[in-house]
Amino acid sequence: MLSKLWLPLLISVPLASPQTAGLTEKETLTYTIEWRLITAGKAVMEWAQTHFGWQVNLHVESVGLVSKLYKVVDDYNANLNPGLCTISSLLTAHEGSRRRETRISYDYASRKANYLERDTAKNAVLLKNEIDVPACVHDVIGGLHLLRTLNIELGHSVMIPVSDGKKSVMAKVEAQQREDIKTPAGQFHTIRYEAYLFDNVLYRRSARLNVWLTDDRRKLPVQIRVRMQFTIGTITLQLAKPD
Numbered sequence: 001m002l003s004k005l006w007l008p009l010l011i012s013v014p015l016a017s018p019q020t021a022g023l024t025e026k027e028t029l030t031y032t033i034e035w036r037l038i039t040a041g042k043a044v045m046e047w048a049q050t051h052f053g054w055q056v057n058l059h060v061e062s063v064g065l066v067s068k069l070y071k072v073v074d075d076y077n078a079n080l081n082p083g084l085c086t087i088s089s090l091l092t093a094h095e096g097s098r099r100r101e102t103r104i105s106y107d108y109a110s111r112k113a114n115y116l117e118r119d120t121a122k123n124a125v126l127l128k129n130e131i132d133v134p135a136c137v138h139d140v141i142g143g144l145h146l147l148r149t150l151n152i153e154l155g156h157s158v159m160i161p162v163s164d165g166k167k168s169v170m171a172k173v174e175a176q177q178r179e180d181i182k183t184p185a186g187q188f189h190t191i192r193y194e195a196y197l198f199d200n201v202l203y204r205r206s207a208r209l210n211v212w213l214t215d216d217r218r219k220l221p222v223q224i225r226v227r228m229q230f231t232i233g234t235i236t237l238q239l240a241k242p243d
Helices: 002-009 064-069 140-147
Strands: 026-035 038-049 054-062 072-080 086-095 098-107 112-119 124-132 157-163 168-183 186-195 207-214 221-228 234-242
Touching: 038 064, 038 234, 054 064, 054 140, 072 140, 140 157, 140 186, 140 207, 168 207, 168 221, 168 234, 186 221
Parallel strands: none
Antiparallel strands: 026 038, 026 234, 038 054, 054 072, 072 086, 086 098, 098 112, 112 124, 157 168, 168 186, 186 207, 207 221, 221 234
C-alpha cells in the first residue's frame, strides 16, 4: 500500500509551451522518504534536457525495517516534449513478490493515450485501454517540473491537465504561503503549494498533497508530503542531496 503512494507524490494557463528558464539542463535530486516517523525509503530524481525535449527518471526503493517487511524497487521514466507535455512513460515495479510493468504513450495528433499494464512475473496483461487527452497533458512527475516554471501569486491557483494514462483531468494547484523548511540538505525559504489530485480527481483515495518549492529562480522541490487518513498516515519526501 505504501509503495503505491510514492510515485503520485512526486504534481487556466497556456501550458503547451511553458517558459523553462527556471529548469537546469541536468539535475539530480536525492530524497529521504519518511513514514510514521521512520525512514522508510529513498528516492533519486534525475532531470535532463535531450534532443527531443526532456527526460525524467525516478528511482524509489525501501530501506531499513520497511524493506525487510516489504521490499520495494520502483523505476519510473518519462519523455517530455519541449513544452513539458508527456510523450511516453514506463514504470517497472518490484514490490514484494509483485512484478509490474506499465507503459503509457501519448499521441497528440489523435489526442489519445494508450495504457498497458503487465504482470511480468506471469507474463500476463492486467489492463489495456485508450483514453482521450487534450493537446498537451502532463504526468505527475512532469507536472512537478511544470510547476517550477510557473509564477503563481500567493492565494491564487492554476488548472493543469494531468493524466496517469487511465484518466485525464484538470487539476487545481494553489500557491498557499511562504514557509521556512529544514531538510537534511539544509534550511530553505519556500512557497507551499497544494495539488488537488486526490479525492476522486485523478486518484480516488482521500488525501492532501503539498509541495514546497524554494522561493528563488530555481524553485527546487525540497519537500513533498501526502497526508492520508490515520490508518495509513503521512508520507514525506525531504531533499537530502541536491546535485
